[in-house]
Amino acid sequence: MTPVDGVLSASHLVKTFRLRSGLRSTPVHAVKNVSFEVVRGRTVALVGESGSGKSTIARILAKLETPTSGQVLLDGVPTPTRGRALAEYRRRVQMVFQDPFASLNPFHSVAHHVERPVRIHHPELTSAQVAARVRDLLDRVQLSPADRFASRRPHELSGGQRQRVAIARALAPGAQYVVADEPVSMLDVSIRLGVLNLLADLQREQHLGVLYITHDLATARHFSDELLVMYRGDVVERGPADDVILRPQHPYTQALREAAADPERLGALRDEVRRSLRPLGQERSASA
Amino acid sequence: MRELMPRWDGKLAIGVATVALITVFALVVPLLAQDPRSSANPALLPPGPGHWLGTTKLGNDVLAQLAVGTRGSLFVGVLGGLVSLVLALFFGILAGYIGGVVDEVLMLLTNINLVIPGLPLVMVIAAYVQNAPGLGSLARSSLMVALVLGVTGWAGSAVVLRAQARSLRTREYVAAARVAGEGTLRIICVEILPNLVPLIAAQLIYGVIFTVLGEAGLSYLGLGPTGSITLGTMLNDAQTGQAVGTGAWWWFVPPGTIIAALGAGLSLVNFALDEVVDPRLRQAPQAVRRQRRSRAAITREEASA
């Protein structure tokens, strides 16, 4: 195992939204006291059903949202909220969004998307150096030859290619940690693995710490070292990925595990349904 | 950006051509025609050689007046449109992007402005402004009329822009830009505004139409600009000069026609922009036509087979 030289940790994160309707406001407890650590070179997966607070955590880590309480610590130092320190934090912690169609501005070229973070975080570079770096990044996400892609706009790219641009953008400032919020859920099945594999490769090569957020248990298991299961804002189970998936302890994890499609159980559901209906006769009305 | 450009079609072509013609007319003809204020012609000449659109009661050449008036109206229209656009951008985009309390306050102001009926407000403000001391000749200049119309006419656009800015704000690419470290101003200007271009253009055009018509209305009510010629003041002159009663249609009809044509031309351009903002508006009818054509082709094939 690679030596641990950095850690991004979430400590007792709480996020409560206020849903205002008229004069009243109701609290939405999106995240309730969640702690975990992302170590460089390792991957942590965060799974859970829709609305369980996964994206909220991602957005807190990316400083798009401030936690109601709790802290995000980078190498043990609380994260800043403004100024140069925030820029430095952003240089090191980046995010890949769910939707490659929405996360790229249709107005700007591929080069622009990758170049901006380089320029922002490395103002000392000359234009030539920036261009070289952009080319290098595009090559690294296998958008090569880079020159052919640099001037294109998002709508001229396939979904997978777009997500690669998004990844290149995340890597551009020289990120050490990447928060990937369902990075492939909007992609075609056939290209999902390509993108995930690329991310996994980069993670290895660049020694990245990755927080992989998904509701797909299968990829979570294979992609991550550690796995956290979230349910209604709480982490209900955590542990090494294989342990959690193959030997779920918490009832919710078990339910998730059950619900996930598994071709191995071919025909099982049909048989089970037939079995359950037959002895009880036609009158019995179905219940969820 | 291809998809941000309106698609070239008949409507747009007619619209652009109309507006372009009117603009060229307004810019070029005044250089060629005689002084629109010159009364050195016989009065109320019907159209004919020498005076293609006849003369007014004072002997002004209608063509010259029309050209200069169109220029004046365009000036008022564009200026008023710009003023209201700037205000709409300020209120709309700021409210939409920042959200929260700022949004509430700005939208309250916008909504108030929106529900207070426009012309009475313009009349009241114009009456006050035009009688305010210390403004001198500015008080009833076309500049002031444009300002008053601009200041009262932005709310509708602001609502539209806000809605769009709000939806853009929640786009992931805006969040992505923030994560990349972009500043707020740059995000608004570089990430959000360009995507609003068709919408902003549409709002500007709408503002121009609104101001041109508003100016005409104000002029008719005697609150228009004095000292400068616009289509509105021309109509007002024609109306008070009893052009209708004396049968001097050449004095009365052209300014109204130009206003209507300008408005219609701009609206047609707006159509194309609407279709950019909401492609369904173009695609749906087109699709029906294409399908019909193809169906017919298939039936023909089958029939011949």
Added chain:
Amino acid sequence: MAFYLRRTAFYAVTVWAAVSLNFLLPRLLPGDPAAIMIGKLRRASGGRPLSPEVIASINAVLGPPKGTSLWEQYLIYWGRLLHGDLGISSTRYPARVVDLIAAALPWTVVLVGTATVLSFVLGIVAGAWVGWRRGTWLDHLVPVTTVLQSIPYFWLALVLVAVLAVQLGMFPIVGGYDVFDFPAGPEASWAFLVSAFTHAILPAVTIVISSVGGWLLGMRNMMVATMSEDYVVTAQAKGLRPSRVRSRYAARNAAIPSLAGFGIALGFVVAGSIVTEQVFSYPGVGRLMIQAVSGLDYSLMQGVFLVITLTVLAANFVMDLLYGLIDPRVRTHA
């Protein structure tokens, strides 16, 4: 409920803002109705001097209250307003502004109301039809409406009067009713209603022609957009009759934004009616407004502006309430 609370609060604030604006504007800019009135009286009496009592009494009625702070004036203003006191007109001294408006308002409300509803219904029905039959020759109707929308109201009115009323004699030329038949003014009779109706046709037609295009276009666009909504496709898949899909699923949903815009559009129509009333010598508030403005009759101007604003606000408010009935979503989401 939250929705209604919110809207009510909004209207309260708007009313407050309109009233305060109305209070402030004439005070920000000097203009002394009393001086104007005294000047008029003096001219009327052929240059003879006016007695001090007369000047004093006019100052008392029209002049600015002396020795009071702006804040006190504001409170007094509200107090008077709440008692229905809008002051005395200086151009029609000593008529009370309230009486002038009370006589004029019904005309405008009926004219504008009828024309707006007519134009709305026509526009919505035609727009729904054009939208439903998108891709056919009906599409060409849409650009044509822009011309109608771009014609200045008063210009159209003058042309219509010249052609239809003067040349062809099809309609009366001026007024709200036939003053020759009803010299004593409005009365509650069938004949009078008929007269008022025939006099309202041409002004109403003007308003309808100039405003119907907007409704048509908006409705058509919404209709086209709605037609591609999943629930419309579902309704078709359900095998519902086309007429039912059109009315209950497509047109009804497409009309909702237009309804929301109805109140606001009313403001524009009121504006249009002001110039229209001028052309037709129609006895509505628009006429009063114009006279007040040209005579710098601040009380009347304020009064008319306030009444127009409040009326439009009230219409908006009613629309909002109705909107809640028509679109169930707003009742829960603000």
Added chain:
Amino acid sequence: DRSGVLRVWAGESTPFNDNFNPFSPDAVFATFGAIYEPLFFYNQLSSDPPTGMIGQSFEINGDGTVITVKIKPDLQWSDGQPLTADDVAFTFGYGPNKSPQMVSATAPDATTVVLTYNAPQFTAESLILGSTTIIPKHVWSSITDYASQTNEKPVGSGPYVLDSFSDAAYTIKANPKFRDGEPAVKEVQYLALDANQSGQDLLTTDKLDWSGQFIANPDSVTAGGRIGTANFQQDPTVIMACSNADLGCKGPQTDPAVRQAINLLLDRDEIAKKAFAGLTAKGNPAFLLLPRDQQWLADPATGESPQSPNIAAAQKVLEDAGYAKGSDGIYAKDGVPLDMTIVSPDGWTDYNDADKLISEQAAAAGIRIEARTVSDAEYYTPASTGDYQLMLWGLTQSLVADPYSNYHEYFASSGTAEVGTAPPSGQNFARYSNPEVDAAVTAAAATQDVAAKQAAYATVQQHIAADLPYIPVVVNASQAFFDTKDFTGWPSVEDPYADPLPYLSTASGVVLAHLKPVQK
């Protein structure tokens, strides 16, 4: 078919004010002449002596301080109460009629009224006898605040009484108690319209029988032969200049040379043709209503303003006064260019047009005059307070064939005030002040000797024609249109018994009483 109802538009706009108070500036027009009358009718169109209305005859004593009026016997108010000298005396002691110079107004018997003043009233005769509407004492004695009355049920002595009133129209009907017997036209309906165009439309469609309005091409209305027209020019239209720097006027127009130059550069012919549709008469710097006032014209040179421009002469005047043309073609002196503003009320087309022409003509001579239109209110108030440079303005002619009231009203310094305040009496809004003119006007007031008056007026004319505080432009048209098919008895050039303008006080009542419906 129209049952003999006469329909009138006197230029009033909707809605009508329910106001029949003869003291109110906002009263409807039928108040003056049709319902209320003065003692005598002074016909502006002729130099004949006034004709009696309520009054039978009058006498002014030698020094002009006592006027004794005999009124007609057995008069009645429209409510049946007797109209006696007591009412007349009451009227002259009431409200604004009570001038500071008045000593007493008494009624020694039922038909005699004695008005006593502390100063000669020769020149005020027409005002006192011809423009003071007589009111019933039994109604008005209890009214203290006459200015804010609306007098919705007027009780008068004229040929008509109020029948019905609405915002859009009111009707007056024949007064059976009228001293000369009920007038022949039994009903008159007054309309309110908001645009000249509407009036013209109604005239051509036979919906209107009488109207006094400007119609640029009267032929289009009269062509059918049904509508007759009359146009008696009377009131001078002038460029009024705030002329007196000493009283606070600001601008180049305070220099008489500038006013003289403007006077010379005007192309009055064109203005008359284009702005006033050729319906006006020629103005004169003596401000006389020629030929009525022919005997008062001292110098034939002031009998008519130049009709065509003389730019060279105008420029010479300027250059002699020290002005020089600047690089922009505009004359200037001491670095101050000749740059002024002339205003007229919005919608007064003829005035607006004339302003535009004046502006154009001035520019041709090197003077910049910007033409602006303003709201009515913005026109009258600044005029009275002197807050303007140039205005196109209408002076009114005196009722009688004697220019005194004009000279006194518009040129005497008693009628003016500092800029910023309105003159307490008189309408010298040009703020002209010339001791010689003042002395001449005072002298004319104190005499009835024609030669003495002529001498005094000569002095006045000489000064005002040179100083030009009011630069004459035209003598304004006043067009009247009337239905000659349904009604006869309209005034004509042959029989100008009254000016047939429906908005003219007294005269309109006289015309109404003269008319006869055509029996069909």
Added chain:
Amino acid sequence: MIVERAAEPDLTVQPVLTVEDVSIRYEVDPPVDAVRGVSFTLHRGEILGLAGESGCGKTTLAYGITRLLKPPAVMTGGRVVLHGRAGRDAGGDQDDDEATTDVVALTGEELRRFRWDRVSIVFQGSMNSLNPVMTVRDQLHDVFTTHRPGMRRRVREQRCRELLELVGVDPARLASFPHQLSGGMRQRVMIAMALALDPQVMVMDEPTTALDVVVQRSIIREIMVLRERLGFAVIFITHDLPLLIEISDRIAVMRDGEVVELGTAEQIYRAPQADYTKQLLASFPSLSGTRGGFVRGREEVLGA
């Protein structure tokens, strides 16, 4: 290029829907041939899975079968036949349900009556399939008032309540507006509505993609229960191949508008023939089994 595998011919199963050589084109610039010569047969009571990546033409095909194609789509060729219950051909006096219908030839009123009565469809986004401004009751009643005009109001209401109960939604929700229901409930309401007229075929186009897995599971189970009880056939469209394998009887794999492979679920899973099928299967790392196509990191590739 269809790799249809001769599954053991089961003579007890009857075809309910035959799709023959259907081609559909979008008349855009340039034209898109979204469905190209697709043929398959749907048997009574069967779940036929339709798999394939985004944009391969699944939805278009479903719309084609149900005659719901909207402009600019045109069916350029092919036949869709819905067989009568006993396999009889259409006859004049037979009940609609019994008739064999050439779906493509239906027009106007006939088509309208055919819809929902015999083939119903549940769309991709159930969120938007319900009219937001009509109550659930109104939208359910609509189906009956149109297709069963003689039905009494009371009976109708009763039937609606039954339907909701059937899919596990509280009948009190009849009075609700769609936005007052959760996503899962809306989906169930749509399924209830699709069942209302007891159709022979129900097309489900990604009915559960927007839902979270647990809810998704319960709905799928619901559908299977109902199918067992009511005997309708289902065309189930999704790109989630593992899910299809788990629940379908047979699966058709589509690519670029063509069906590249059709076989029983077991055949597809255990022994895929077409390369594309294999590739698709490899895209889904197995939950409990091996990593499949998922290679994590360079060294493992080398190590493998």
